[in-house]
Amino acid sequence: MAEVLPHPERSEIQIESVLQALADPVRLRFVRELAKLGCDGAPCGSIDLPVTKSTRTHHLRILRESGVISVRPEGTSRISTLRRDDLDALYPGLLDSILAAKR
Amino acid sequence: MAEVLPHPERSEIQIESVLQALADPVRLRFVRELAKLGCDGAPCGSIDLPVTKSTRTHHLRILRESGVISVRPEGTSRISTLRRDDLDALYPGLLDSILAAKR
């Protein structure tokens, strides 16, 4: 499926990109679902989004390249996990406050 | 200059709109400058942005309508203030973490 999926290092993560990534309703929804599922992550396809597969791939890429999630291949599927530790270290309280917001 | 400038009530502020508002580099910069100036606010024109007046008006509107800042007329000028209390109440830690981010 793929060679290597590039992820930014913690030090390369930029607040602007993170905000940009979280500002889209589809991506925000995905992140919320991810957070609800706990820390072990979930296959991309298991979270249903109101978009087609190719659009989902697009959004996952934005989230991955901004440093919000990390994606690892697992068989024919891919597991997405929230980069909680990195985000909490860089922007303590950011993720929590966003996830805690009722809507 | 203007009748009333509509601001959302605290209960009407939505996290999506806030993130959307903060996701733009020009607006983020404006918010940072505002925060640096303290809580008494500043006239819109006193914060220089690399855009024209009309673009600035546009950005201020986004920030105001999303609930990030409040704007009150003062003579021929307008004073913008960060809605810190509202944002802190709704999303504790959000603003702090964003403002604390080095870049």
Place this chain on the structure above:
DNA sequence: ACCGTACTACGATTGTGGTCGAACTACGAC
């Protein structure tokens, strides 16, 4: 080997957001 599943890549379309310039309004000073 073949097939199905899971996802990616590419190209095209469409919509939206940021930008500007020009014209307009409101206020204060003179």
Place this chain on the structure above:
DNA sequence: GTCGTAGTTCGACCACAATCGTAGTACGGT
């Protein structure tokens, strides 16, 4: 009153982002 300053509004333009469909790749099973 006139003038200048500070912002707004409108229309247009341009760039980018979201969306989709189609075609392609990778992996696991049979």
